[in-house]
Every structure is written in C-alpha cells, then in structure tokens.
Amino acid sequence: MAVLTLTKENFETEALKSDVPVLVDFWAEWCGPCRMFSPIVDEFAEENEGKVKVGKVNVDEQPDLAGRYGVMSIPTAILFKNGEIASTLVGVQPKTALEELI
Known part of the structure; x- marks a missing residue:
C-alpha cells in the first residue's frame, strides 16, 4: 500500500476512523531530518x-492538523489506534522504533 497524503479533508476518515492502527508522519519539504526519515517511513509502510x-501530513500545507496534535518539532510520528493517540515519536527514528509501536 502506498503511503497516504493526509489532509484536513481526509484525516478523520483515513486516520481516526481506520480499522487498523495508523502511523502519521508530520513533515515539511524544507526539513532535512524529515528527508532522512521519509525513506524509513516508506520502508516501514511497505x-x-x-x-x-x-x-x-505536510505541516506547511496542513498547519491546522499539526496544531491540533501539538506538533512542535518535525519530523513527528504519531500512532493512532481507534481514533486516539497511542504513541508519539519526535525526530528521526530507526525503523525498529516504528515497529515497536505496533
């Protein structure tokens, strides 16, 4: 499954109402650590x-979502289970840290 681009229009349906856990990567184009983290997230997804x-979630394009979930630093990965925040990781993380969330 491809990594989804989440926006305020599809966030509730795709993330909060999902029947499986959802890992959301909050990032920005200009963020060097985000570019380092992105291939790790992609591999984890696959x-x-x-x-x-x-x-x-691109925080520059979706500032409301970043604000709603208290994202102060990027990259931030938030795991949602049953519509609730289950775990949060800030900064570049190894794939094993993502695997431990689920």
Whole structure:
C-alpha cells in the first residue's frame, strides 16, 4: 500500500476512523531530518502492509492538523489506534522504533 497524503479533508476518515492502527508522519519539504526519515517511513509502510496504515501530513500545507496534535518539532510520528493517540515519536527514528509501536 502506498503511503497516504493526509489532509484536513481526509484525516478523520483515513486516520481516526481506520480499522487498523495508523502511523502519521508530520513533515515539511524544507526539513532535512524529515528527508532522512521519509525513506524509513516508506520502508516501514511497505513491510507492514495490512497491519498498519501509514500517512504523511505536510505541516506547511496542513498547519491546522499539526496544531491540533501539538506538533512542535518535525519530523513527528504519531500512532493512532481507534481514533486516539497511542504513541508519539519526535525526530528521526530507526525503523525498529516504528515497529515497536505496533
């Protein structure tokens, strides 16, 4: 499954009402650490297809979503389960840290 682009229009449906856990990567184009983290998130999404849904939120394009979830630093990865925040990771993380969330 491809990584989803999440926006305020589809966030509730794709992330909060999902029947599987959803990992959301909050990032920005200009963010060097985000560019380092992105391939890790992509690989995680590919290896965990069916177990978890993965989406990305560009904080420059979706500042309301970043604000709603208290994203102060990027990259930030938030795992949602049953519409609630289950875990939050800030900064570049190894794939094993993402795997431990699910």
